[in-house]
Every structure is written in C-alpha cells, then in structure tokens.
Amino acid sequence: MTVLTDNPQSPFYEQLLCAVDKQLLHLQDARGKFLLDKVHERNMKYYIHNVVDKPWNNHLLLVIYVYSDNNADVGTIYNVIGNIHSRLKDIFDVFQLENMTEFDVETHMYQYLKGSYYQEHSDSKRKELLKWYRAVSYNKKKWITTKLNSSKQSYFDQYLFPMPSYDSRDFPFTKSATEQAHNTRKNETDVIVPLLPQIRAEGHFRWNQLNRLRQAFLKACEQAKKTNCPLPLEFHYDEPERIGERFYFRLWDKPAFALLHPDQFPSSSLKSAYKRIGAYSEDNNQYFVEFIKAECLEEDDEAEGLWFMELFEKGVIGQWFANATDEEIKQKRALLYSWGYGEEGKGRNPQPFSSRHKGVLATSTFISRYQHIAEGTLLDVEPLYAAVTFGLLAVDIFTTTGARLNELLQISNTRECIRKVKVENKLNYSFYAIPKGRDEVEPFYISEQTMKLIQLVAKLLKDHYGSEKIPSVKYRYSRSHLFPVPKPYFFQYHNNSFTEFTVWACLRFLLHGLNFESKEGKPVVIKTHLLRHAFATEAVQRQGLPIDIVAKILHQRDIGVTEYYAEPTPSQVAQSVSDLHDVISDYVDLDETVLRSPEELEKELEEYKQQVGVFNNVLGGTCVTAFVCPTKMQCLGCQAKVPQPEKKQELEEVIELSKDMEKRFTKMNLPVEVKKAKTMRKYARNELKEIELIEKYREEQKYEPHIQFDRR
Known part of the structure; x- marks a missing residue:
C-alpha cells in the first residue's frame, strides 16, 4: 500500500494518538485514504467513550475499519462493536482477565455461551454474540488477506479474533432465540400489513x-x-x-x-x-x-x-x-x-x-x-407542523417503496436525484439513492402522490429559510463518507440534515395513539424497518410477487433460498413497483431546479416511447404502469392503476353489472364465470373504499375553519 506522510484528518485523531497502535491508526486503503477518515462519527464516539481504554481496543478498531471499508451500514457497525464490546467486558470481568493474550475463545467464550455464567442473559443475547463474533473473525481475516501485503498481514494478524471451533449448532439457545425473534417480527408485521392504506x-x-x-x-x-x-x-x-x-x-x-x-x-x-x-x-x-x-x-x-x-x-x-x-x-x-x-x-x-x-x-x-x-x-x-410534514413524507415513502432509512435521507432537490419522464402529458417519477452495501445510485420508483408530498416539504423548507432555494447541508447519517459534498436534502431543518432519531420521532408523533396490538395483546410501535417488512410481506403474500423481484425492489443482495429464481429485468422491477403503489394523486408541478431542458426531455421521451406503451384512462382510474400490462388488460383491481374519485360512478356501475352477471352465469351453470363476477365486485368495492378515504382527506384539506376571536 502507498505510504503517505500526512496524518488522518479525522477530528478523533488526536484523542487516539497515544491510545491505539500507531500503525493501525495510520492504516490506509488501496487508494491511499486513511481508514480512520472513512469511519462515521457515531461509531467513533461510541468507540472513544466505551472501548478505547479496554484490552480489545485495537481489535475493535480494526473491525470498524474493515466494515467501514466494506461499506457496511453505520447502524450495523454500531451494533457489531456494541455487542462484542459489551460481552467481552462481561467475560473479562467474570474470568478476571487483563489482556487479550489471556482470552481463550475455546474456554472463556464457550463457557459463557453454555450459560455457565450470567444466567440472567437471554438466549438472544448469547446468539447475537456468537453470530457477530464469527462474522467479525471471518471478515477481518478475509480483509487482511485480500487488502494488505504480506508484511502488513503478518503485523495485523495480532488483532484478529480467533475463529472458534464451534458454531450455533452446538448450542440450544440458537433455535429458541431465532424462533422468538422471527415470531415477534412476524406478529408485528401481521398487524401492520392489512392496515397500510x-x-x-x-x-x-x-x-x-x-x-x-x-x-x-x-x-x-x-x-x-x-x-x-x-x-x-x-x-x-x-x-x-x-x-x-x-x-x-x-x-x-x-x-x-x-x-x-x-x-x-x-x-x-x-x-x-x-x-x-x-x-x-x-x-x-x-x-x-x-x-x-x-x-x-x-x-x-x-x-x-x-x-x-x-x-x-x-x-x-x-x-x-x-x-x-x-x-x-x-x-x-x-x-x-x-x-x-x-x-x-x-x-x-x-x-x-x-x-x-x-x-x-x-x-x-x-x-x-x-x-x-x-x-x-x-x-x-x-x-409540531414540521414534525408531521416530515413524518407524512416518510410514511408514504416507507410504505410505497420499502426504502431503508438511509435511502430516504439521501433524497435531495437535485436533478441527479429526482428524475422524471413525461408520457402523454403524464409525469412519472423516481429518485436515485445509494442502497445499503453499494457504491452507486439505484432507482426507487415513486408516484405522483409521493412527489406531491416532496413538494409539500420543499414549501415548508422555503418558508422556514425565507428563500426560494433549499440550502445545501452536510449529510450526517449512514456512510457519510460517500456524500462529502453538501446537497439540498429534503430531510433537513435549521441548516442541519436529519439523523435517524429525527425521523423516528416524526413517525411516532404522527402515528401515536393508533393502538396497534399483536394477537397476544402487546402494543406494536411503528418503526421504519417494520414498515419495510410490511411492504415486503404485502408484495409477496398479497400481491404474489416472486421473492427475487421483491429483493430487487428492496435493493437487497442476498435472497438466500430464492437463488433459483431468474434475475429479473429492470422492466419487471419497475412494473412490480407500479403494481404496489396504492396511492391517489393530483398533477404535481416540479420546481424549476429539477426540471430538465426541453432537449433532454424530448430525447428521453422518445427513448421511453420505444420501450413502453401509452398511459390510458381505464375503468375507475388511470393506468400508471410503464411496461407490459401485469394483468393482461384486466384493469379492475390492478395495483398498477391509480383510482380516481372522479370515476367513482364507473365502479358503482361495475358492482351492479357484476350482480347481473352472477345471476346469468348461475343460471347457465358456469361456476368459474360466477366466481369471476364475484371477484369483479370485490375489487370494485375495495377500490371504492380506497376512493372514500381519499375523498375524506382531500375534502378536509380544503376545509377552512372559521376562527372566532373572543374579546375579553
């Protein structure tokens, strides 16, 4: 690796100078960038506050380096080092160890995992330690072997965690903890899925x-x-x-x-x-x-x-x-x-x-x-108004795209992020963000309703700053090293971009008191990742989408048991996202800051028309799919259609028609056709319910209360 004479620019460098291995402190990646400069401040603050004076400080700092260099999520790194540090502290205390040379993974950790000590610790806590410890052992060894030359490999091997000879199959807690976590997540998701609209x-x-x-x-x-x-x-x-x-x-x-x-x-x-x-x-x-x-x-x-x-x-x-x-x-x-x-x-x-x-x-x-x-x-x-406005946009994006929190926070008022194409006077949108574990932006397809809410946030920010432009601010959340240049992010206020805590608080405030409960009567709190799970469950269980396509929509790499599925094409992904949109929208005027030049738009429109058909008015709404029809022109009940309150009468007529069809086909002894007529009526009624909700909150948006001032 190239050796540079400069020191890391991290604000934590001076605090670490006399506390950790100097060679580790000055370790660089293949491009000559100090690894310390790539570490998110959240993880460094935790490290300095909790780990720097412990016998395993160099071991965990190398862990942070490896995971940061592999573009791991900031929250993932935080969980890894927090879990391993806390359990090492417990083990060192109970066995009265003073340095890492005394630590024997085959004796000390094994005894802890067997439950010989800290009986009050849960199965989940022991399972998490073994999972992260083995992952860290493997990833550190692989990184050192592939990223460092032989001399550096020999030196930094001293900070490896030895791989244990045992794994999760050797302990009874694994099945218990896994089942408990799975059941909890499943129960919470089951509560939320049918209630997304x-x-x-x-x-x-x-x-x-x-x-x-x-x-x-x-x-x-x-x-x-x-x-x-x-x-x-x-x-x-x-x-x-x-x-x-x-x-x-x-x-x-x-x-x-x-x-x-x-x-x-x-x-x-x-x-x-x-x-x-x-x-x-x-x-x-x-x-x-x-x-x-x-x-x-x-x-x-x-x-x-x-x-x-x-x-x-x-x-x-x-x-x-x-x-x-x-x-x-x-x-x-x-x-x-x-x-x-x-x-x-x-x-x-x-x-x-x-x-x-x-x-x-x-x-x-x-x-x-x-x-x-x-x-x-x-x-x-x-x-309070700021909280509910940001919260409403977050709810919409989480439940209609399945995006992660870090992807949400990347949305900015730039033409590189917000993209659109116009087909037959209809604008279709997407935003581009870097998903977890990637280095390049990928598209997230959104609806007109989402764009309308983005514009609502834009107006809030312009009023707040008293400016026609949203100011550029520094990105402060996960993997901030990928976003060194300030941008006009939508999730910002008082010249600071949001962190996870702000989004969580906005969501909880907006949805507090809805009283979701599991079958066991336990309260279920809306969380960003729970909404992502609900989105995925809706897609697979209710819409019947293949898991590999859902993995693409969610921008996930590991689909495990679904490896036999064929790689979906970009058109399948875009079509499937359109299928899932359950929204109503009005026409949205974009800011001039994200509008493209007529030449760009015309060129893109021509390219787009070569790939897709024309958007048409259909029964009860407007078709919004940009690709091959997912239902073979069976528009009623199709999730690629945006229901429109203005077309409510069409759906009411369909319900009456289906009743007549059911009678006719019953007399003709055509049970399959009778079933189709009932399904038609069910879909039409569901769309009418959706329209009713939309009509109600649209009507209230226009409601202007008469304010009475009371004279004293």
Whole structure:
C-alpha cells in the first residue's frame, strides 16, 4: 500500500494518538485514504467513550475499519462493536482477565455461551454474540488477506479474533432465540400489513388537523399584530364534521405570559418583559398557543381533542427525564412502556419523542420551563407542523417503496436525484439513492402522490429559510463518507440534515395513539424497518410477487433460498413497483431546479416511447404502469392503476353489472364465470373504499375553519 506522510484528518485523531497502535491508526486503503477518515462519527464516539481504554481496543478498531471499508451500514457497525464490546467486558470481568493474550475463545467464550455464567442473559443475547463474533473473525481475516501485503498481514494478524471451533449448532439457545425473534417480527408485521392504506390515510388526516391549527395560529398572530390588542388573545374554531369538535386556544407571547404570571417570575424578568428588552425583546420574542379545551358540537360525549395532547399533558416530549424526580421518572417510564416504547426491566428511559433536532417537535426552553403554571397546555406550533410534514413524507415513502432509512435521507432537490419522464402529458417519477452495501445510485420508483408530498416539504423548507432555494447541508447519517459534498436534502431543518432519531420521532408523533396490538395483546410501535417488512410481506403474500423481484425492489443482495429464481429485468422491477403503489394523486408541478431542458426531455421521451406503451384512462382510474400490462388488460383491481374519485360512478356501475352477471352465469351453470363476477365486485368495492378515504382527506384539506376571536 502507498505510504503517505500526512496524518488522518479525522477530528478523533488526536484523542487516539497515544491510545491505539500507531500503525493501525495510520492504516490506509488501496487508494491511499486513511481508514480512520472513512469511519462515521457515531461509531467513533461510541468507540472513544466505551472501548478505547479496554484490552480489545485495537481489535475493535480494526473491525470498524474493515466494515467501514466494506461499506457496511453505520447502524450495523454500531451494533457489531456494541455487542462484542459489551460481552467481552462481561467475560473479562467474570474470568478476571487483563489482556487479550489471556482470552481463550475455546474456554472463556464457550463457557459463557453454555450459560455457565450470567444466567440472567437471554438466549438472544448469547446468539447475537456468537453470530457477530464469527462474522467479525471471518471478515477481518478475509480483509487482511485480500487488502494488505504480506508484511502488513503478518503485523495485523495480532488483532484478529480467533475463529472458534464451534458454531450455533452446538448450542440450544440458537433455535429458541431465532424462533422468538422471527415470531415477534412476524406478529408485528401481521398487524401492520392489512392496515397500510389506513396508516397512510390517518397520516393525511392528522397532517390536515395540524395544518388547521397552524393556519389558525398564523391568523391569530396576524390579528394581534394588526390590531395591537393585548395578549392573551382567545380564539376558537370548529373541526370538520368527521371530528365534530370545537377547539379553544389562547395566543401568547413571552412578555404577556410573564406579566400575567408575576408571582412565577423574578423581578428582573418582569422588568425586562415590561420594557421588552433582553430575553423579551422583539428579536427574542415568540408567539405560542395555550390549548384550553375541546368540546363536542352535537353529542354529549367527551371530546378527544388533538391526538397528541396526552404526550404534552404527561410531559414525555423530548428528554423528559432531564429535570424529573425519581418518582416522576418511574411513572413516565411505566407509561411509555405501556405504549410499547422501550422494554420493561431494562432500567432505561425511552425517548420516543426526542427528535434531537432544533425546530422539529422540540419545545422551546421558555415553554418547557413554564408549562406547569399554565391553565391549559402550551404548544409551539411550528415545530409540531414540521414534525408531521416530515413524518407524512416518510410514511408514504416507507410504505410505497420499502426504502431503508438511509435511502430516504439521501433524497435531495437535485436533478441527479429526482428524475422524471413525461408520457402523454403524464409525469412519472423516481429518485436515485445509494442502497445499503453499494457504491452507486439505484432507482426507487415513486408516484405522483409521493412527489406531491416532496413538494409539500420543499414549501415548508422555503418558508422556514425565507428563500426560494433549499440550502445545501452536510449529510450526517449512514456512510457519510460517500456524500462529502453538501446537497439540498429534503430531510433537513435549521441548516442541519436529519439523523435517524429525527425521523423516528416524526413517525411516532404522527402515528401515536393508533393502538396497534399483536394477537397476544402487546402494543406494536411503528418503526421504519417494520414498515419495510410490511411492504415486503404485502408484495409477496398479497400481491404474489416472486421473492427475487421483491429483493430487487428492496435493493437487497442476498435472497438466500430464492437463488433459483431468474434475475429479473429492470422492466419487471419497475412494473412490480407500479403494481404496489396504492396511492391517489393530483398533477404535481416540479420546481424549476429539477426540471430538465426541453432537449433532454424530448430525447428521453422518445427513448421511453420505444420501450413502453401509452398511459390510458381505464375503468375507475388511470393506468400508471410503464411496461407490459401485469394483468393482461384486466384493469379492475390492478395495483398498477391509480383510482380516481372522479370515476367513482364507473365502479358503482361495475358492482351492479357484476350482480347481473352472477345471476346469468348461475343460471347457465358456469361456476368459474360466477366466481369471476364475484371477484369483479370485490375489487370494485375495495377500490371504492380506497376512493372514500381519499375523498375524506382531500375534502378536509380544503376545509377552512372559521376562527372566532373572543374579546375579553
């Protein structure tokens, strides 16, 4: 390998200089790039905080190098080093080992795996150790053999983990742990799969509700500024008929809130609030609302209010345990466990609604500090609106493409990422991202509905930044070394791109309270990877797609038992994705920043027309498949069709026609044709249900509540 005199540029270099092997610290790849510079900061922070002073520090640093050089996912590397480090620490403690030369994998690890020690450890924990340890042993040896010259191989062999003579078949825990994990995942997936359309629809309904609150908030702010009326300004509005409730609020700003609660603020703060200086100046001021109550408009039932109110009322937003007493922590932890967030008995404080990102779901310091003195519940509206907007786009992409989290976060407002082609005045879209374990971008086919939501996020960002352009920011998640150049990523806010924690928090906030339960009665929490599993299950079990094609759609390399399947063509993959889209959309105008020149578009259109047919209006909707018809022109029930509410009457006529056909074929003793007629009716009714959901959230998008300002 080429030896360079320069040092690594990693910000962690100085901290490691005297703590690890210097040759290891300066190890380079085949292109002369320091391996340390390729390691994600998340994994280096974990290493420095937990591993650097342990006897196995050099061994694990080499593991990080090898997996990073092989383009392993950041989360995978984190899990590998975390698992091996934790178990080595246990083993060294129980056997009182002091260095790696004393460690004998055939004795010490074997005794642990047999259960001779730490009987309280689960079968899954032992299984994970053996799995990752053997994988690390193999991958490190292979990497050293193939990537280093003979002299370096001899030197770095000292940091290999010896391969054990035993494997998972030698221990009874393997089958037990595997079955338990499989059953858990299967049970959770079974709950989610049939509800994917409802999950998307509920996401839209909730975004609509938060958008109504935001519009009312902005109008109240405008009213306060225009009339110069004293705060608080009380207002209320009615929700749509589907909800049938009236919401009451107060509009505050910081000075007004302080001056009307004088016994809760020091005299210096009251003086600043009165003069509107310092922390209470115009530059530091903020408007916020106080949710007073919700009441039913017609029935005498108890109003539900905003779906997320209990999260604020129970005080579990953000790092809720920071200033809590031991009793409060105990109560809130039990509440979060009951909702399915975290595992009871682990002694940890779950943070399901901590975005770890400024301006997204996070409550301002002022509101957090003085929430307890308000009559109602204080809310920062803009961070909540940002959370549901990003959450809605994430739900849509996860459930219609099966994309991974790191692929979602790569979506940027660039022509290299967002691509389109126009056929017969219809735009068809895809985004390009680098999948897990790859180095080159691959296409992810998306619908017009997804593009509409991307444009919604684009508008949010432009309003937030007060600019017509989305700023370029540094990529901060998995394998960031592949994305060294800042880009205008859609998942960003306050000049920082998102990490996994922000997306998780947005999803949980948007979908909280839907109360999914397994057959055993255990709560099921929506997770990004669970949605990916649900997408795959929907594709294989409900749509009957071959597993090898699903593997291509999911951008997976290993299809295991499906190796006998033929390699699917790109047209099969694109066609299959179109089959799975279960969406309704309006025409979407793309930003000029992603529009191609007329020459490029014309050229691509001609190439496209040579490969595909013309998109046509079909029964109950519009065909969106770009390739060979998947149902041989049997359009009713085809997932390659976008149902349109405007064509609802056509489906209603089909239902009546199918009834007549069933009677005729029954008289003619044609049971197969009778079955076809029943199937036709079932498909038409299913599409009508989909259209009904779309009509409802479309109607609510247009609903503008009349805001009443209450004079004091």
